[in-house]
Amino acid sequence: MQQSLPQDSRDDDLADFARRSITLDGVTRTVYVSGAGPAVIVMAEMPGISPDVARFARWVREAGLTVYLPSLFGRDGAYPEAEAGVEVFKRACVSAEFRAFGAGRSSPVAVWLRALAVLAHDECGGQGVGALGMCFTGNFALTMMLEPAVLAPVLCQPSLPLDEPGGLEISPGELAAVRERLDREDLVVRAYRFEGDRFCTEQRFTAYAAALGPRFASRVLPADAANPSPPPFFSQIVGCQHSVVTAHLVDAAGEPTAAARDEIITFLVARLTDAEVSSR
Numbered sequence: 439m440q441q442s443l444p445q446d447s448r449d450d451d452l453a454d455f456a457r458r459s460i461t462l463d464g465v466t467r468t469v470y471v472s473g474a475g476p477a478v479i480v481m482a483e484m485p486g487i488s489p490d491v492a493r494f495a496r497w498v499r500e501a502g503l504t505v506y507l508p509s510l511f512g513r514d515g516a517y518p519e520a521e522a523g524v525e526v527f528k529r530a531c532v533s534a535e536f537r538a539f540g541a542g543r544s545s546p547v548a549v550w551l552r553a554l555a556v557l558a559h560d561e562c563g564g565q566g567v568g569a570l571g572m573c574f575t576g577n578f579a580l581t582m583m584l585e586p587a588v589l590a591p592v593l594c595q596p597s598l599p600l601d602e603p604g605g606l607e608i609s610p611g612e613l614a615a616v617r618e619r620l621d622r623e624d625l626v627v628r629a630y631r632f633e634g635d636r637f638c639t640e641q642r643f644t645a646y647a648a649a650l651g652p653r654f655a656s657r658v659l660p661a662d663a664a665n666p667s668p669p670p671f672f673s674q675i676v677g678c679q680h681s682v683v684t685a686h687l688v689d690a691a692g693e694p695t696a697a698a699r700d701e702i703i704t705f706l707v708a709r710l711t712d713a714e715v716s717s718r
Contacts, residue, residue: 448517450489454496455507462553468514469554470507473499476564476710478590479506479554479582483573483681484530485523485671486512490684491572494699501703503710504562508554510535510547510575518685523671530574531600538574538598541605544581544612545598551578552585559587566590568706572684573597573637577607580627583616590709592702593629593646594682595638604641606649613649620653628705629656630698632664632679632686657701663694 455470470487478498482491487507492515495505511533512526531538535547555567566589569579576596582588598607606613620627627650631638640658647654664679664686672685679686683702687695 448489450487450492450515450517452487452492452515455492455505460554460557462550462557465550467550468509470495470509470514471504472496473502473504475502475504475562476567477504477506477555477558477562478568478570478706478710479508479551479558481508481551481569481571481575481578482510482512483575483595483684484511485518485526486510486516487514488516488518488669488684490518490669490681490687494683494687497699498703498706501707503568503706504558506554506558508551518669518671520670520674524675527574527675536574536598537607539601541599541602541607542609544608545578548578548581552582552588555582555585555587564710565712566710568592568710570594570702570706571596572681576638580616581608581612583619583625583627584612586619589623589625590706591627592705593627595631595635595680596629596642597637600637603639604645606642606645617650617653620650626653626655628702629654630659630682630702631656632659632661632682634661634678635680636678637676637680657698659694659698663688665695 455472460469480495499505511530536545537543559567567587568590569582570592571579572594576593579591599605661679668685
């Protein structure tokens with residue numbers, strides 16, 4: 439992975455995170471770690487660990503949790519420019535680590551992420567580990583539920599597979615195993631999307647609801663609640679209201695996206711620590 443060296447004044451140097459090289463199952467990746475308390479694995483959306491992704495990770499950290507930010511694609515800390523973001527997206531779509539197309543299969547990288555959850559739980563303790571995926575990584579938080587340490591999954595605008603609006607990026611056997619665990623342990627999967635999102639569609643949430651039943655706790659935000667001026671990759675390439683807790687979040691009292699962020703953080707804290715967190 440490329441180093442997180444800022445090339446733009448809008449980049450984030452991630453200096454308040456410990457940059458670790460973690461090897462699991464023979465694969466080494468960079469992971470940015472910060473905070474204290476039970477662990478939450480935050481998986482970045484396209485085109486990588488942007489300043490907005492890091493901002494969300496800091497909010498999780500401020501709630502008394504330890505954030506693990508694995509570098510999965512892109513230049514770490516980079517402001518999401520349009521042209522550079524497209525190149526990251528193209529490389530990820532043909533990478534053997536991801537299943538960008540075709541429903542009914544999980545991305546191979548999810549195996550490594552489950553191993554990271556085990557490590558994070560060993561290092562941080564607590565009731566278990568939270569997992570939050572966004573966009574390209576959105577469904578990974580669901581697949582990670584195959585690891586018993588993961589207790590609090592959050593799916594933000596899960597967008598794979600790209601070619602099937604109502605498809606799910608998980609095998610039928612894995613999906614059945616996740617549903618059985620959710621029922622057995624009385625757990626829920628929280629999920630968020632914007633109304634009209636063309637990458638994370640109404641059909642996809644309908645498919646999740648059919649598969650997970652009452653264990654799927656979803657929220658659809660109105661399109662006009664999105665930040666109207668996101669970075670270029672989102673305004674020019676994504677081209678719709680999409681990123682609930684990052685590029686399209688409006689950080690102000692009374693805003694639906696800010697309420698969704700607070701709801702997510704409250705869910706993580708309550709599930710992992712049996713504690714409460716005050717609203718922002």
